Each structure stands twice: as structure tokens, then as C-alpha cells.
Amino acid sequence: MESMSYTYDRLRDEATQLLTATGLVTSEHITLANPKPNIPADLAFPVFAAAKAAGAGNPNEFAQRLASDIVLPENGLIGKVEPAGGFVNFAVDPARYADSVLAEVREKGDTFGNDPTVGADRNLILEYSSPNIARKMHVGHLRSTVIGHSLYLILKALGYQVTADNHLGDWGTQFGTLLAAIDQEKLTPWNDPDPVQSLVEIYSRFNNAARENPALMDDARAWFKKLEDGDVWARETWQKLIDITLVEFDRTYARLGVHFDTTHGESYFEPMLGPLIQEALEKGVARKEDGGAVSVHFDDKLPSCLLQKSDGATLYQTRDAATCIYRWNTYHPVRNIYVVGAEQKLHFQQVFEIVRRMGYTEIADASLHISFGAVTDATGARFSMRKGTAIFLNEVLDEAIERAIGTIREKVAEGKTEITEEEIPEVAEMVGIGTVIYADLYQGPERGIKFDWDKIMAWDGNTSLYIQYTHARCRSILRKAALTPPTPSFASGRGGAEERGGGEGSLLITPEEQVVLKQLARLPHAVREAGEKFLPATVAEWTYNLAREFARFYDKCPVLTAPTPELRDARLALVSATAQGLKNGLTLLGIGAPERM
RNA sequence: GCACCCGUAGCUCAGCGGAUAGAGCAACCGCCUUCUAAGCGGUAGGCCGAAGGUUCGAGCCCUUCCGGGUGCGCCA
Numbered sequence: 001m002e003s004m005s006y007t008y009d010r011l012r013d014e015a016t017q018l019l020t021a022t023g024l025v026t027s028e029h030i031t032l033a034n035p036k037p038n039i040p041a042d043l044a045f046p047v048f049a050a051a052k053a054a055g056a057g058n059p060n061e062f063a064q065r066l067a068s069d070i071v072l073p074e075n076g077l078i079g080k081v082e083p084a085g086g087f088v089n090f091a092v093d094p095a096r097y098a099d100s101v102l103a104e105v106r107e108k109g110d111t112f113g114n115d116p117t118v119g120a121d122r123n124l125i126l127e128y129s130s131p132n133i134a135r136k137m138h139v140g141h142l143r144s145t146v147i148g149h150s151l152y153l154i155l156k157a158l159g160y161q162v163t164a165d166n167h168l169g170d171w172g173t174q175f176g177t178l179l180a181a182i183d184q185e186k187l188t189p190w191n192d193p194d195p196v197q198s199l200v201e202i203y204s205r206f207n208n209a210a211r212e213n214p215a216l217m218d219d220a221r222a223w224f225k226k227l228e229d230g231d232v233w234a235r236e237t238w239q240k241l242i243d244i245t246l247v248e249f250d251r252t253y254a255r256l257g258v259h260f261d262t263t264h265g266e267s268y269f270e271p272m273l274g275p276l277i278q279e280a281l282e283k284g285v286a287r288k289e290d291g292g293a294v295s296v297h298f299d300d301k302l303p304s305c306l307l308q309k310s311d312g313a314t315l316y317q318t319r320d321a322a323t324c325i326y327r328w329n330t331y332h333p334v335r336n337i338y339v340v341g342a343e344q345k346l347h348f349q350q351v352f353e354i355v356r357r358m359g360y361t362e363i364a365d366a367s368l369h370i371s372f373g374a375v376t377d378a379t380g381a382r383f384s385m386r387k388g389t390a391i392f393l394n395e396v397l398d399e400a401i402e403r404a405i406g407t408i409r410e411k412v413a414e415g416k417t418e419i420t421e422e423e424i425p426e427v428a429e430m431v432g433i434g435t436v437i438y439a440d441l442y443q444g445p446e447r448g449i450k451f452d453w454d455k456i457m458a459w460d461g462n463t464s465l466y467i468q469y470t471h472a473r474c475r476s477i478l479r480k481a482a483l484t485p486p487t488p489s490f491a492s493g494r495g496g497a498e499e500r501g502g503g504e505g506s507l508l509i510t511p512e513e514q515v516v517l518k519q520l521a522r523l524p525h526a527v528r529e530a531g532e533k534f535l536p537a538t539v540a541e542w543t544y545n546l547a548r549e550f551a552r553f554y555d556k557c558p559v560l561t562a563p564t565p566e567l568r569d570a571r572l573a574l575v576s577a578t579a580q581g582l583k584n585g586l587t588l589l590g591i592g593a594p595e596r597m
Numbered sequence: 598g599c600a601c602c603c604g605u606a607g608c609u610c611a612g613c614g615g616a617u618a619g620a621g622c623a624a625c626c627g628c629c630u631u632c633u634a635a636g637c638g639g640u641a642g643g644c645c646g647a648a649g650g651u652u653c654g655a656g657c658c659c660u661u662c663c664g665g666g667u668g669c670g671c672c673a
Contacts, residue, residue, distance in 0.1 A: 036616060302600090309671040341667095376666090462610085470636090473633055554632080
């Protein structure tokens, strides 16, 4: 499939071609940089490496020679070439660039920024969220869910056939704990008013008791073994625990707008575990220890781990290795991605290495752990379900929506918004939940997050609310413009203006207008980069910057009352394109773009 | 002890080996008779944890150290 070419791509290609056409540099020495904001150019070519390769002594002179040898084509996107120190700087032709960008945003609409040629329909597995059954989702689950879902949207926009998998924690000794407690105390949590809360309490009560009396844990381990062995009561009870928990999880996912294609819990892979251990033993990857446990040793690079406990039960590593191989056999993905906390880095290194040693090198190479730092409280302490310090995800969402409703009502009282009473609940949800999502996505994932209500609900500056507000302002202008009769040039799109000897872009020449256009043009680049780095923050940053540049334009350049009808139309086109860009950026983050707020 | 992540403005963070290191928050000063002031402009704020090295050029790459976090078989 031929790669997709946006205006910004053509700008870069044009610069590269102009440089190579001089015969002084070859494409291998060309890397284009973004000039610093104080430099009046849009693309820069640092000549140092090329000058060296060409045997030119002085980079400054080489840059001057290059610039003077370049012949600009008549209708190209580049309008000016200038040497500056060891750089050759390219500036766009404002009118032609503006026309091209506006046209492509108008043409692509909701798909502006997408590039399906990157993924080219290849399969990709993306695992995220993966909460444990019989627990409530707390703020710690937010990161995997939100980062994962945004990556899902971004990778789909890049043309991958993405399978989103919610790898539910529905297996393991923790279920032995619950079964032991339910059995001992003859409990029926599924009949309680808040069944999942009951499970959380049962689990914590049992663990507390087990610390006093370690023999209880033996009972728990025994019950998990029974579950694995297919004990009827254990299986039925376990299924009930899953069912009652999923009801609650699904409600949370619906609020967040998060989607999954499959929800194979760990238990799904359980039938594959025996054969997997057998295969690992036969291939000499694992070995049986004296106590009966099956272990894997990795030279001195990685600490060793277990595939089977001495009582015959399996572990997390066993199930993940089986999952990995299953995914290879089922999907043959080019990437197998896990969005899981940083504390599991070693775990995934071990799993991928086990799989590699078993001969599944393709899936080992394709597998990737996208890790993120832990969420802690303001003092840096981790949230603990046991100590009752955990903040539940639904609480956070409720609080965010409450605050959004409060603020919207204030604006209604001040007469600052056209929002209707009926629209408030929907918009408050978009705004409140968007705020929570954005607070996680705007920064890179490696750092930990200190959970702070005021910060997560912050409503100034780099927040989703600012972006949504900017979008609503765009839409407001466009609504008002529709109330007055459009002039012919706007009604016929770019055609009318071009007949007058220049597109609407030729009128958008103020710095404020140009900066918005140039930022708009970069969305495809930002989306591709986000996909390459698996980093939604790239898209968040682009979207925020577009909103910021537009806010400056909004302040300086009247649209509806522009000096001439032609300029009004040209600016309306810019407003429309900006609204589209903001919406597309927010959408890729999993955040809604309200019409009014 | 070993491994990985982080260390950039008072706080939270951006910064593909390139030009004078950037945003937001907080602080201070301005701007609503004009498209939503949830906004815009301005001021102030920095030995980019430290020291060596590589390079024409280092916040970015290498080495060592310091500080914080996380993880190191019968939990997940």
C-alpha cells in the first residue's frame, strides 16, 4: 500500500527534493528539524553532517551554497529558502499552504489525521485495563484503561486490525481465598445490595485473619487447587463471583466509553497450562525441582521464576506465557502489547523470554510491555484496598461530573453559555470524564502520578476542559454564521475564492491565522508518532497546542464581524477546520467534544 | 546486593544529538458596550541532580556517583 501523503508530508518531501536536486547532498544525510519558535521558518535542515560528507570545510558556507543553489518550483508549498548559520531554513508559501491544509481537513473530516497505510490491516493485540474479579476498580486501574483505550483508537486510526483484550484477573489463589471464606462462613455475597463491596470486604477480612493464623492461607491454596481441578461447587461459586463483578465493571467502562473486542480472562487459558508446562519441560526450558515445583532459570541476566508450584497449581507467569502463545497461534499479530503497570516489568521480561526459549521467537519479538508509574496519594504512599485508603474509580467519575455540573450552572447563571437545561447532564459527563482521562494522558506514562483531587479536576490551562471549551467556541461561531446568509465564496467551498485569483488561504496571512493552520497540518504527524511510540500524550499535546493557538486567534481576529465578507468566509473556514481538528484529537484520546458548554 | 524507571522554573510536566531550554499551575500587573473572560496579554521565576567523557555541537549519548520510586519463584 502506498503511504498516505498529507500537506505536511508533502512539505517535508518538497524540502528533501529541493535539497537533493542541488546535487550537493544525498537523502541519507537529510534529517529535517523543527525550527525554534523565534526563527521565521517552518522546517530546518542542519547541514553539519552533510557538509562533512561533502568534504565542505565550513558548514555556514555550505548552507549558503545549498540555499543559493535551490530553485523553488512555481506552485510548491515552500515559499522561501534561507541559510542561517549552519542551517537551511524553509518557510511555507502562506497562501498555498493554507489552501492545501483547509482543503484536506474539509475533505477528510472525521478521518483527518488518520493514516491507514501505516498499519495496513495487520493484526495487533492490545491488552489493557485487566482488573481483578471480585475487586472494585480504583484509581490505580484508570491508567491502564485510559492509556490502553487511547492507544486502541490511535492504532485503529493508523490502519491496524486491533484486538482489544481485557485480560480479567479471574484466576489464581485469590479465588481460593474467597472460596475458603465463603465456605467457612456459609456466605452469600451475591444476594447483598452491593455484591462487589461484599467480596472486597470478605477478601480483606480473610487476609487480615490469615496474618494472625497462617494456616488459613493453606486452606485458600487448597481451594484454588480444587477450583483448578474442576470441583463443581468451586466452579459454580467462582462463576457467580465473575458475573456479579462484570455487571459493575461494564457500567464503569460504559461511562468511560471504553471498548473491548475480547475479554478472555486468565481462566480461559487454563486448559492450555498443563500442556504448556509439559512442552517447557520437554524443550528443556523448565525443570522439575526436588519439591515438585517447575522452575525456569535464565542464566545470570534474569532472576529465575516458577511455572508450577509444588502443589501442582499454576502461577501468573504460566498463564501469561500461555496467553502469549495463544495470541500468536490465533492472530499472528505484528505487535502484542500489554498496557500494565511498571511493577510488572520483570514479570513480562520473564514471560517473553520463556516464550522465546520455547521457540516462539516471532511472538517474543512482537511482544511489548507498555508500562506506567503507580498512582499514589499526595504523600507518595500507594493506595491500599486493605487499609481502606483506595479511591474507587466510580467515586472519581461521580465527583468529576458533579463539579462539571456545578461549573456549567455557574456559567448559565452568568449568561455565558447557550447550553440548555436538557443538555447539561450529557455535557457534564463529557467534561467531567474528559477531565479525568486527560489528567492521565497529557503526560508520559513512566512517571508515577500523585493523585490529587484538585489537580485531576483542574480546569485551567492544559486540561481537557480548555480544549473542549475552545471547541465549543468554534461551534458557537459556526452556528451563528449559519444564521446569516453565506456569501457565494463560502457556499461553494474553495471554488469561489479561487476564481478571484487565490484561495481563501491567501487571506489568512496574520501570524495568528498562520500559526493555527500550521498546527492543524501536523495532526497526521502527531498521530503517527503516537503510534510509533505508543504514546497518547503526543496527540494530547498536539490538541492542546491547537486549542491554545486558536484561543489567540479568537482574541485577535474577529470572524463574524471581519472587515470584508471574503475574510469572514476565509476565517470561518479556519474555525471550521479547527473545530474538526480539536474534535479529532479529543476523539483519539477517548474524550468527547461538546457543541456547547 | 542486583535490575529497571524517574531527577529540567516554587509545583505538575514538554523538550527527534542542533540555533536564545519551553508550557500549565501558583504569584504579581493589565484586558469584557464586540463571535462564550472556562479566555487573552504581560512581569517574575533555570549551574536541566553532580562529576567526568564522546561530538563541530549534549537537557538528550557513554561512565561513575548522589537522591526518589519499583521489582527480584511457590501472590497477581
